[in-house]
Amino acid sequence: MSPRYYVVFKATLLCLVLWPLVAWIAASLLITEEPLDTAECIVVLAGSASYQERALEAARLLREGRSRRILLTNDNSRGPWSKTELRNPFFYELALGELKNAKVPTQSVEVLEKPVGSTQDEAEVVKQYASEHQLRSILVVTSPYHSRRALWIFSHAFRGTSTRVGLVYISKGSNAPSPATWWFTARGWRLVPSEYGKMIWYLIKTR
Numbered sequence: 383m384s385p386r387y388y389v390v391f392k393a394t395l396l397c398l399v400l401w402p403l404v405a406w407i408a409a410s411l412l413i414t415e416e417p418l419d420t421a422e423c424i425v426v427l428a429g430s431a432s433y434q435e436r437a438l439e440a441a442r443l444l445r446e447g448r449s450r451r452i453l454l455t456n457d458n459s460r461g462p463w464s465k466t467e468l469r470n471p472f473f474y475e476l477a478l479g480e481l482k483n484a485k486v487p488t489q490s491v492e493v494l495e496k497p498v499g500s501t502q503d504e505a506e507v508v509k510q511y512a513s514e515h516q517l518r519s520i521l522v523v524t525s526p527y528h529s530r531r532a533l534w535i536f537s538h539a540f541r542g543t544s545t546r547v548g549l550v551y552i553s554k555g556s557n558a559p560s561p562a563t564w565w566f567t568a569r570g571w572r573l574v575p576s577e578y579g580k581m582i583w584y585l586i587k588t589r
Contacts, residue, residue, distance in 0.1 A: 402562075409561035409574050414530045416537075418548025421521035424449045425508050427532060428457035428498065430473050432525045432557070437477040439552045440523050441484035449521060451490055452481065453511065455504045458497035501532055502584075505539035512545045522549040526558045527573045531581050538588060 426440045440452050454477050460470035474493055481491055494511060498504045512520060524532045529551040536547045552558075557569075564570030 401565075405565045405574075406562050408578070409527065409564050409570075412527045412530050412574065412577050413551060413561065414533060414549075415551055416533055416547060416549040418519060418521050418546065419448070421449045421519040421546075421548055422517045423451045423453055423512075423520045425453045425504075425520050425522045426455070426477065427501065427504055427522060427524045427528070428455045428459075428473060429525065429528070430457070430459050430461065432552075433461075433473045433477045434480050435552050435555055435557060436523050436525065437480035438484060438555065439550070441481055441486050443521065443523070443550070444486055444490065451492065452486065453508065453520075454478065454491065454493045455498050455507060456493060456495055457499070501528075501535050502539075505536045508536070509539050509543070509545075512540075513543070517545050519546040519548065522547065524549065524551055526551045526553070526556055527577050531577060531584060534581070535584065 424440045424443055426436050429436060437454075443449060444452060454474045456472065456474045459473050461473050461476050462470065464471055478491065478493070482488070494507050496507050498507055508520065511517075520536075522532060522536055529549060533547075533549045536549070540547050558564075558573060559567045559570040564574050
């Protein structure tokens, strides 16, 4: 083996050995939270692939007494065909159904009807609602790998206001792959690298 190929071989071998550690660290850095024991409102972020688990997490927090109100955002996306309704319901409607099945009182849930197309849009819509209702605290619920970017965006949006922002990610029952094994799954490759791309874009946009 020539010296050149030997160097390439060693570099490749080193990458293969280090990759599991690097992949685990990369995924773990995306996951964070901002503790808040109680809040005036729980905000469930939209997400077609995660609407069920996010809604159930919000229901759990409500039962624990962390808040008495749940807000759902509307990403204006429709779910699969419903044989009972003979239409494609919106995902926020499906989330409402999950909350109803979890015994959350109807009067405790409110939908922010204005369509949103991004987490930034959600933060702005929630900020407007918080201002109109003079909320002093909100608790955002989202998925693990979305948590750091969501916290950055909401913290930036609410900077200079009197509303405190907390955030929890779904730690139990999440369909997101583990940080240690995400790279074994197609879903992991859709989640982790794309989050870094979105974070970089957000940082450039807000400079």
